[in-house]
Amino acid sequence: MVTQWALGKMIVSDELERLNFDVVHGFLTTAYWSVGVSRELVERAARHSVPFGVYDDGAQVGYARVVTDRTRFAYLADVFVLPTHRGRGLGALLLSCVLEHPELRDVRRFLLVTTDAHGLYERFGFTALTRPEKYMERLRHPGTSDDAEAAGRPDGSAG
Numbered sequence: 298m299v300t301q302w303a304l305g306k307m308i309v310s311d312e313l314e315r316l317n318f319d320v321v322h323g324f325l326t327t328a329y330w331s332v333g334v335s336r337e338l339v340e341r342a343a344r345h346s347v348p349f350g351v352y353d354d355g356a357q358v359g360y361a362r363v364v365t366d367r368t369r370f371a372y373l374a375d376v377f378v379l380p381t382h383r384g385r386g387l388g389a390l391l392l393s394c395v396l397e398h399p400e401l402r403d404v405r406r407f408l409l410v411t412t413d414a415h416g417l418y419e420r421f422g423f424t425a426l427t428r429p430e431k432y433m434e435r436l437r438h439p440g441t442s443d444d445a446e447a448a449g450r451p452d453g454s455a456g
């Protein structure tokens with residue numbers, strides 16, 4: 298079932314088939330957390346996530362995806378609004394839709410990783426880890442930057 302929100306001519310939708318991967322891959326392959334990521338990897342990641350597109354008059358201008366079991370855990374990744382459309386509240390709209398989504402709103406723990414957008418996420422209740430000593434991670438290539446993800450490893454960054 299497709300979930301969709303409309304605000305004037307802006308639409309946020311979780312419909313996979315509606316995504317424009319020219320836009321999604323075009324942005325992500327230049328984003329600091331996924332430089333050079335392949336289109337195949339971007340499409341595979343979307344297929345295995347709950348993907349969200351933001352559309353202005355039908356044209357895609359934003360994206361985010363959530364990796365989740367839809368009950369206890371969710372990980373928000375690859376959040377962006379195209380530069381032409383920033384500063385108009387679309388990032389906030391996108392986050393509201395993600396967190397209100399019927400299959401995500403009751404998820405117990407939402408995680409994300411960000412380099413500089415803490416202020417945006419704090420407005421939606423995200424905080425620094427309360428017990429960071431409890432968390433562990435396993436990186437296939439320790440010591441490399443998140444940019445190494447571009448080689449095809451969806452293991453590092455969020456965006």
Ligand SMILES: CC(C)(COP(=O)(O)OP(=O)(O)OC[C@H]1O[C@@H](n2cnc3c(N)ncnc32)[C@H](O)[C@@H]1OP(=O)(O)O)[C@@H](O)C(=O)NCCC(=O)NCCS
Nearest residue numbers: 376377378383384385386387388389411413414416417456
């Ligand atoms: C982050 C991003 C999605 C925000 O989209 P946007 O449509 O410009 O966001 P909004 O217009 O809804 O702004 C919402 C609020 O968040 C703030 N904000 C936006 N980006 C921010 C950032 N990087 N850090 C802190 N606050 C931020 C805005 O100032 C705004 O606050 P205000 O309402 O008090 O003015 C967009 O800037 C983007 O795509 N950036 C590049 C990709 C990126 O960094 N993604 C996040 C990776 S974790």
